[in-house]
Amino acid sequence: MGARVRVAVTGLGVRTAAGNDLAGFWRTLVEGRSTARTITSFDAGELPVGFACQVPAFDPAPYVTGKEARRMDRATLLAVCAAADALADAGGPHVPPERRAVVTGTALGGTETSEAALLGGGQPGALYVPRTMPNASAAFVSMRHDILGPSLTVSTACASGGHTVGEGLRLLRDGSADLVVAGGTEACVSPTILLAFHRCGALSQRGHEPEHASRPFDASRDGFVLAEGAAFVVLERLDDAVRRGARVYAELAGYGRTSDAHHLTSPDPKGDGAERCLRQALADARLTPGDVAHVNAHGSGTVLNDVTEARVIARVFGPGQVPVTSTKSIVGHAIGAAGAIEAVVSVLTLHERLIHPTINLDVLDPECEVDVVRSPRPLGAGAVVSTSFAFGGHNAGLVFTPS
Numbered sequence: 294m295g296a297r298v299r300v301a302v303t304g305l306g307v308r309t310a311a312g313n314d315l316a317g318f319w320r321t322l323v324e325g326r327s328t329a330r331t332i333t334s335f336d337a338g339e340l341p342v343g344f345a346c347q348v349p350a351f352d353p354a355p356y357v358t359g360k361e362a363r364r365m366d367r368a369t370l371l372a373v374c375a376a377a378d379a380l381a382d383a384g385g386p387h388v389p390p391e392r393r394a395v396v397t398g399t400a401l402g403g404t405e406t407s408e409a410a411l412l413g414g415g416q417p418g419a420l421y422v423p424r425t426m427p428n429a430s431a432a433f434v435s436m437r438h439d440i441l442g443p444s445l446t447v448s449t450a451c452a453s454g455g456h457t458v459g460e461g462l463r464l465l466r467d468g469s470a471d472l473v474v475a476g477g478t479e480a481c482v483s484p485t486i487l488l489a490f491h492r493c494g495a496l497s498q499r500g501h502e503p504e505h506a507s508r509p510f511d512a513s514r515d516g517f518v519l520a521e522g523a524a525f526v527v528l529e530r531l532d533d534a535v536r537r538g539a540r541v542y543a544e545l546a547g548y549g550r551t552s553d554a555h556h557l558t559s560p561d562p563k564g565d566g567a568e569r570c571l572r573q574a575l576a577d578a579r580l581t582p583g584d585v586a587h588v589n590a591h592g593s594g595t596v597l598n599d600v601t602e603a604r605v606i607a608r609v610f611g612p613g614q615v616p617v618t619s620t621k622s623i624v625g626h627a628i629g630a631a632g633a634i635e636a637v638v639s640v641l642t643l644h645e646r647l648i649h650p651t652i653n654l655d656v657l658d659p660e661c662e663v664d665v666v667r668s669p670r671p672l673g674a675g676a677v678v679s680t681s682f683a684f685g686g687h688n689a690g691l692v693f694t695p696s
Contacts, residue, residue, distance in 0.1 A: 298465060299530065300466070300531060301530070301533075303542065305527075307522070307525075309523075311624045315641070319645065325623065325668075327504035334347060341498075342497075343500055348371065368402065368478045369424070371630075383529075388472045391442055393471070393472050394443040394472070397431040398453030398456060398632070399430065399453060399478055400450045400479060401486065404483050406421060427446050431444045438474070440474070450629065451629065454476065454477030454629060454633030459550060465528055474525055476633040477627075477632060480521045481628055497515050497516040497594065498516065507653060510657060511654045511655055513655070516595055517593045520626055542640045543677075543694065546676065547577035547578025548689075549572070551569045561601070562601055566688050570680070570689065582609050586672055587616050588617045588680065591631075592620070592621050593621055602682065604662075612662035620638045623652055636691055642672055645672075651665050654667055676695075
């Protein structure tokens with residue numbers, strides 16, 4: 294095989310229920326502290342589900358002016374802050390503006406704005422469209438950081454965040470950019486979205502104990518916990534990163550994306566599309582299943598997803614042969630941002646050489662033949678795989694390798 298562009302991850306930024314900075318975020322994960330809480334940002338007393346994982350003490354003031362903030366939905370504000378942190382973590386933009394790119398992902402766009410208009414009884418204002426359009430985050434990130442190259446938005450439901458990172462890899466490989474800021478954002482903890490997910494049977498009903506509600510792979514799981522958040526990575530060619538003396542967290546070595554073409558909301562129970570996605574990502578990284586040390590699973594906590602994913606992992610890697618964890622057990626399911634959050638976690642897992650635990654796993658579902666990490670575990674030698682599976686049958690797989 295011929296030489297191929299190697300891609301480095303040099304910057305990370307987060308805004309999540311587990312923390313607004315990398316150190317706090319990682320500490321919450323390693324300590325296995327649930328972030329699910331009773332909702333206090335609005336009156337959820339009449340809703341069938343009144344808990345979620347929300348970003349605490351979110352203050353965009355250090356990043357945007359009051360006037361700028363009024364032009365942005367909460368989802369965009371989360372993205373702008375997380376992307377700015379990622380770029381700062383990478384040492385700032387260091388390539389010509391025309392060679393910079395941004396790829397953002399979201400499933401639901403400006404939920405806060407659209408819901409205010411829907412439930413508030415008023416007429417949409419002049420800023421309604423720019424605040425709700427899915428590409429608002431890409432637009433604001435590009436304007437704030439003088440990104441004059443590709444500026445793209447991906448919307449593939451819960452796989453959006455994973456796809457943004459993978460498409461960023463492709464932009465670097467095909468020569469379209471020299472630096473890519475890629476990530477996802479979602480601010481969907483709202484009455485309408487909670488009620489909608491509840492009515493399609495996706496949300497946990499453990500309102501009496503929110504901190505124990507997100508239970509991926511547990512025999513008593515009953516759905517996911519809705520979350521909000523944003524996460525971004527900075528990608529650049531490894532040679533460029535080494536040349537400028539940048540810190541390299543990890544390499545992004547492989548990317549897979551497939552479709553189930555099965556059902557609008559349910560995964561294909563055979564898991565064929567998910568399996569093809571994993572194998573495609575490994576092949577793209579030029580690795581075998583034996584080269585993988587850990588899988589950061591989609592692990593949503595729904596009955597169908599976890600069984601299907603566990604079967605796929607067992608087929609690809611062998612039953613119980615690779616340590617698996619679910620970040621959603623701690624931070625909930627941030628929909629379009631989830632894959633990006635988990636990409637950051639995968640990179641930190643490699644960088645820190647430690648796998649964070651999956652919490653609330655009391656009894657492993659006997660149909661899930663996987664080695665789920667229940668307490669912090671040292672990472673063995675090898676790659677880390679991150680998976681994202683979405684409504685609509687969209688699948689994304691990322692492979693990260695040590696720097």
